[in-house]
Structures are given as C-alpha cells and as structure tokens.
Amino acid sequence: MRKQILIVGAGFSxxxxxxxxxxxxxMHPYQTVDITVIAPQPELRVRPRFYESAVQTLVAPLQPLFDATGISFLQGTVTQLQPASKAVMWTDACGEAHSQPYDRLILASxxxxxxSFVAGAHAHAFDLDQLESAAVLEQHLKALAHKEESDARNTVVVCGGGFTGIEMALELPARLREILGRDAKTRVVVVERGPQPGARYSDALRDVIVGASAELGVEWLVNAEVESVDACGITLKGGQRIASQTVIWTVGVQANGLTAQIDAPRDPQGRLHVNSQLQVTGYDDIYATGDVAYAATDDKGHYALMTCQHAILLGKFAGNNAAAGLLGVAPLPYRQENYVTCLDLGAWGAVYTEGWDQQVKLTRAEAKKLKRSITSELIYPPKADKAVAFGIADPLAPFV
Ligand SMILES: Cc1cc2nc3c(=O)[nH]c(=O)nc-3n(C[C@H](O)[C@H](O)[C@H](O)COP(=O)(O)OP(=O)(O)OC[C@H]3O[C@@H](n4cnc5c(N)ncnc54)[C@H](O)[C@@H]3O)c2cc1C
Known part of the structure; x- marks a missing residue:
C-alpha cells in the first residue's frame, strides 16, 4: 500500500x-511513498529580503520544481491537526473544507x-514579517511623499533592535531620501529594551552595529519599552513620546499557531520540542521543522534559531527522516555545528560573522557582496531539475 508524507508549509523548511x-x-523505487505539500501558495516567499523595496517580487515559483521532482501540491490552509486519526483538515482557495490523511506529518508552517501584546500596535504599527504586511509598509513609505511635511512624517520608529529591526532601520535613511528628497530632515529611531545597541550580540558585532548606525545617522533609544502605539506615534513606559507616522514592529515572533494543536512541550516562542530525528516529543509520526521546531543543533547546548540557515537544514533532515521511517532506512540525526550571520547595514555595507561567539570576519562592501549572494541566490529554490534538486536536498551535502 502507498504511504503518504504530508508537509504543511512551502517555506524554506x-x-x-x-x-x-x-x-x-x-533512491528506493521499489517502495511507494507519496509526498504532498499543502500551503496557501506554490511559491517560496523570501522573507529575509522583506526589508528591501519591490517586495512583491521577492517570491519564487515552486510548481515547476515540484513537478520535476514528483511532489504533489495542494493549495490551501491547514486549519486542524488530528493526530489521533492521522489526518489534517484543510480549506482550499474556494473555502471548501477537506481532510487529508498521512502516515508521516511534517509541520513546517x-x-x-x-x-497584539502592546496597546495600539495591531491597529497602528506596520511590520515586514509577511509579504502582504511588508507590501503595505512599502506602499505607506512611498505615500509619505504626498503627505504634508512634519516631524512625524519624517520620523520612522523601529520597535526592536534585533536583526530584523537593524536591517530595516539601517536601510531606511537611503529609502527615505529617495522618497522624500535628499534635503528632507529625516529621522530613524530604533527603540530597544536592552541596555545598548546590539546588547545581545558579541562585542565585535555590537561595535560594527554601533559604528554603522552612527555613520548613517540612525538613533538608538535603549532601555526603552513601548507602552502604546497610536496614529500619531509611540509612548514609552515612563511617558516619553515620539511623534511618527511610521512605527515598524519587529519583536515578539511566535511559531505558527498550529503548534498549539499538538499536545507536546513547546518553548516560550511556541516551538515544538523535537528529538534528534526531529520527531515531536511523544509522536513518532509527526516531525517539526524550521521556525516551529525547538531543536538542538549540537551537544554544546545550542539550539536552532528562527533563521533560514536553520530552517533549510532542518527541513532536509526532517524530510529525509520522515521518508526513512517509512522505507525502513536508518534516520540521520540532525546536526548543524556551524552558525554564521550576515547582517545588511544599508548604505554602510554589511557584516559577516562566524561561530556562536560571532567573530566578525567581513565588513562593508565585502560582506555586502556575500549578503547579496546569500539572499538572492543561496536561499532561493534549486533549478527545476530532479538531479540538481536531489543533489542539494541531501542532508549531508555541504551547506554553510
Ligand atoms: C524581515 C525578516 C528578515 C529575516 N532575515 C533573515 C536573515 O537575514 N537570515 C535568516 O537566516 N533568516 C532571516 N529571517 C528568518 C527566516 O525568514 C525564517 O526563519 C524562515 O522563513 C523560516 O522558514 P520556515 O520554512 O520555517 O517558515 P516560512 O518560510 O515562514 O514558511 C512557512 C510556510 O508555511 C505556510 N503556512 C503557514 N500556515 C499555514 C497553514 N495553516 N496551512 C498551510 N500552510 C501554512 C506559509 O504559507 C509558508 O509557505 C528573516 C525573517 C523576516 C520576517
């Protein structure tokens, strides 16, 4: 009888x-395993580039790749996981509900x-988290040119000084000049809860972030927490106001809500605990991968982060191991010793680090060149060619 692997999500993982x-x-053609992906669109949305302009172009089609590799695609949204009956409920593009059975489920949503946890942020802040919301932000930024000149129009507040906030903030001075003109008195402020810019990173990386911010005129407000957001700006805990028509929210990332439908331990971000095969604790037939997986990367206490570099390799191991279970092949324990970062710093350039201790290896134009090759080539889907795609899909093939 044919066996079914069902994958929820068509992102990196x-x-x-x-x-x-x-x-x-x-590789085991005498066995019969069918692979099906369910997602709202047969496309890879390149989220790491959503701080750039022309955001609607930052997608790559997947149907030709799935056709070339024998993967079935169902266009829709999973609404309910039913582990007891080994099925998921999903809704197609016309709103019709369906049930899809599985032998192995891979959650990659x-x-x-x-x-929603800060007053007014849902209604008044923008974000660059998903294609639709990043496109709304881009339209809003462009429309600033047609608004009456004021401090609030010329000021952008970025809430959160993590990687996403930094990349967005340091891109903005050039973007605002393009939109508002070279002589406009623009202001970009990063509001950060930590005691200094980039406080959670290594000293070397922090120094680069501080230097680049200063050179581009990006301000940091540290030890600062947002109390509320409204149509005219933000209020900080302590009462300080910043007038702004553009507040960009980058903090509080959570794993997709389907994780809460599985009765298993989760981390504070909602990620499901998985073993080295990437099976969810207590479920031999359910795997979690990418941003929904809380997975140890090594034996030194490091865990996968919500990044493409982890999502891609986690995905390769999860898919391999789900198939291995059905084919009677030994699984491969997930391992990802290397950790690198490459952070875009706008007109300043970029910074590239290696290791969990974030040693700075490249800066400025050299790092920018690397950043471009990562985000416009490396993380894109492979060519729609079975031999090429399967060669790269091997979990043990060289990666970063
Ligand atoms: C602005 C921004 C900048 C970033 N920068 C970087 C960076 O520089 N470097 C880096 O490594 N990482 C970066 N990341 C993080 C990176 O994008 C994520 O870690 C990565 O996308 C996770 O991959 P994933 O496959 O787990 O999820 P995603 O890529 O988000 O894919 C999830 C998939 O699941 C689908 N889905 C969701 N819900 C359902 C449902 N109910 N039913 C069916 N399908 C569903 C979605 O449509 C999508 O296809 C950035 C993220 C953002 C938002």
Whole structure:
C-alpha cells in the first residue's frame, strides 16, 4: 500500500523537507511513498529580503520544481491537526473544507510577528514579517511623499533592535531620501529594551552595529519599552513620546499557531520540542521543522534559531527522516555545528560573522557582496531539475 508524507508549509523548511523526502523515496523505487505539500501558495516567499523595496517580487515559483521532482501540491490552509486519526483538515482557495490523511506529518508552517501584546500596535504599527504586511509598509513609505511635511512624517520608529529591526532601520535613511528628497530632515529611531545597541550580540558585532548606525545617522533609544502605539506615534513606559507616522514592529515572533494543536512541550516562542530525528516529543509520526521546531543543533547546548540557515537544514533532515521511517532506512540525526550571520547595514555595507561567539570576519562592501549572494541566490529554490534538486536536498551535502 502507498504511504503518504504530508508537509504543511512551502517555506524554506517545507520546500527542502519535500525535496529531501522525495530524494530518499527516489533512491528506493521499489517502495511507494507519496509526498504532498499543502500551503496557501506554490511559491517560496523570501522573507529575509522583506526589508528591501519591490517586495512583491521577492517570491519564487515552486510548481515547476515540484513537478520535476514528483511532489504533489495542494493549495490551501491547514486549519486542524488530528493526530489521533492521522489526518489534517484543510480549506482550499474556494473555502471548501477537506481532510487529508498521512502516515508521516511534517509541520513546517513557520512563524509570525505578534503585534497584539502592546496597546495600539495591531491597529497602528506596520511590520515586514509577511509579504502582504511588508507590501503595505512599502506602499505607506512611498505615500509619505504626498503627505504634508512634519516631524512625524519624517520620523520612522523601529520597535526592536534585533536583526530584523537593524536591517530595516539601517536601510531606511537611503529609502527615505529617495522618497522624500535628499534635503528632507529625516529621522530613524530604533527603540530597544536592552541596555545598548546590539546588547545581545558579541562585542565585535555590537561595535560594527554601533559604528554603522552612527555613520548613517540612525538613533538608538535603549532601555526603552513601548507602552502604546497610536496614529500619531509611540509612548514609552515612563511617558516619553515620539511623534511618527511610521512605527515598524519587529519583536515578539511566535511559531505558527498550529503548534498549539499538538499536545507536546513547546518553548516560550511556541516551538515544538523535537528529538534528534526531529520527531515531536511523544509522536513518532509527526516531525517539526524550521521556525516551529525547538531543536538542538549540537551537544554544546545550542539550539536552532528562527533563521533560514536553520530552517533549510532542518527541513532536509526532517524530510529525509520522515521518508526513512517509512522505507525502513536508518534516520540521520540532525546536526548543524556551524552558525554564521550576515547582517545588511544599508548604505554602510554589511557584516559577516562566524561561530556562536560571532567573530566578525567581513565588513562593508565585502560582506555586502556575500549578503547579496546569500539572499538572492543561496536561499532561493534549486533549478527545476530532479538531479540538481536531489543533489542539494541531501542532508549531508555541504551547506554553510
Ligand atoms: C524581515 C525578516 C528578515 C529575516 N532575515 C533573515 C536573515 O537575514 N537570515 C535568516 O537566516 N533568516 C532571516 N529571517 C528568518 C527566516 O525568514 C525564517 O526563519 C524562515 O522563513 C523560516 O522558514 P520556515 O520554512 O520555517 O517558515 P516560512 O518560510 O515562514 O514558511 C512557512 C510556510 O508555511 C505556510 N503556512 C503557514 N500556515 C499555514 C497553514 N495553516 N496551512 C498551510 N500552510 C501554512 C506559509 O504559507 C509558508 O509557505 C528573516 C525573517 C523576516 C520576517
């Protein structure tokens, strides 16, 4: 009887899980394993680039790749996981409900920024978390040119000084000059709860972030917490106001809500605890990968972060191991010793670090060149060619 692997999500992790499972199934053609992906669109949305302009173009089609590799695609949204009956309920684009059975389920439904825990943020702040919301932000920024000149119009507040906030903030001085003109007196402020800019990073990386921010005129307000957001700006705890027509929210990222439908331990961000095979604790037939997985990367106490570099490799191992279970092949324990970061710093350039201790290896134009090659080539889907895609889908193929 044919066995079914069902993958929820066609992002970085879901796409690679599907390819890796298809690769292993292809290596055992006497067995019959079918691989199906369910997602709202057959496209990879390149979230790491959503701080850039022309955001609607930052997608890559997946249907030709799935066709070339024998992966079935169902266009829709999963609404309910039913582990007891090994099925998921999903709704198609016309709103019709369906049930889809599985022998192995791979949850790869990603994450989203949560704007609802600060008063007014949901209604008045923008974000760059998903294609639709990033497109709304881009339209808003462009429309500033047609608004009456004021401090509030010329000021952008970025809430949160993590990687997403930094990349957005340091991109903005040039973007605002393009939109408002070279002579406009623009202001970009990063509001950060920590005691200094980049406080959670290594000293070397922090120094680069501080230097680049200063050179581009990006201000940091540290030890600062947002109390509320309204149509005219933000109020900080302590009462300080910043007038702004553009407040961008980047903090409070949570794993996709489907994780809460599985009765298993989760981390504070909602990620499901998984073992080294990437099976969810207590469920041999359910795997979690990418931003929904809380997975140890090594034996030194490091865990996967919500990043593409982890999502891609987690996906390859999850797909391989789900197929291995059905094919009677030994699974591969997930390991990802290397950790690098490459942070875009706008007109200043970029910074590239290696290791969990974030040693700075490249800066400025050299790092920017690397950043471009990562975000416009490395993380894009492979060519729609079975041999090429399966070669890269091998979990043990060289990666960063
Ligand atoms: C602005 C921004 C900048 C970033 N910068 C970087 C960076 O520089 N470097 C880096 O490594 N990472 C970066 N990241 C993080 C990176 O984008 C994520 O870690 C990565 O996308 C996670 O991959 P994923 O496959 O788990 O989830 P996603 O890529 O989000 O894919 C999730 C998939 O699940 C689908 N889905 C969701 N819900 C359902 C449902 N109910 N039913 C069916 N399908 C569903 C979605 O449509 C999508 O196809 C950034 C993220 C953002 C938002």
């Amino acid at each position: 879901g796409m690679w899980a599907a390819l890796s499972a298809a690769r292993l199934a292809d 990603g994450s989203h920024v949560n704007r």
